[in-house]
Amino acid sequence: MGTLDVRPIPALQDNYIWLLRGLADPHAVAVVDPGVADPVMRVLSAEGLHLDAILLTHHHVDHVGGVVDLVAETGAAVFGPARERMPPVDVHGLAGGGRAPLPSLGLQFKVMAVPGHTAGHIAYFGHGAVFCGDTLFSAGCGRLFEGTATQMLASLDALADLPDPTRVFCGHEYTVANLRFAMVVEPGNSDIVDYVRRTEAQRAASLPTLPSTIGLEKRVNPFLRSRHENVRASAERHAGARLATPVEVFAEIRNWKDRF
């Protein structure tokens, strides 16, 4: 089985709408988190593609704003979190442990519940890829708008448990800014220094820094490293207090980043 063909459609300020090509029919495609319809419609018509499915990770408008227009234009099937308010179209509601079958594309994804950024946030895992919306960013994670630090850490732990080579497709291009913070948390981490060099070159050339991989994120992402001694020490220094548990460490670095 070949590698899943995925490419970014940049949208809005710094969102990526991920376009997935079918293994069964190369003209059948799906998109993840279309915050706007126009850039997707342009790609479909320029390349003679038909949009068969839309996968949604959470309810924020920069991820779902294009759904109504895309469904009206294409009739695509829509999958999204059962626990969140979705656009006014037929949505196959999904929860953790569920599946998103895309038969016309020859693809199927497992659904992971990854609450924290929003209460019902889900991720789609399959074919060596995970589409994680605003839960995990490269070198960062989503803000806790609706969930707790405990929930978010559990969600990030579940993502970190995926195989190291898993390609990570996030909802936003935030990598360079996230790494500025990661460097302050872990100034002695040479993987971060290397990654800064690489991603700054990519952005200077207007290239996406994504996808990342789970293996890389475990080396550079402070939010996946709450159990590492250096991250804990740094968080304790910032808090001016002893932090007894990984959740306390995670909550402290999330707070720190919110004000960074």
Ligand code: ZN
């Ligand atoms: Zn969001």
Ligand code: FE
């Ligand atoms: Fe977002």
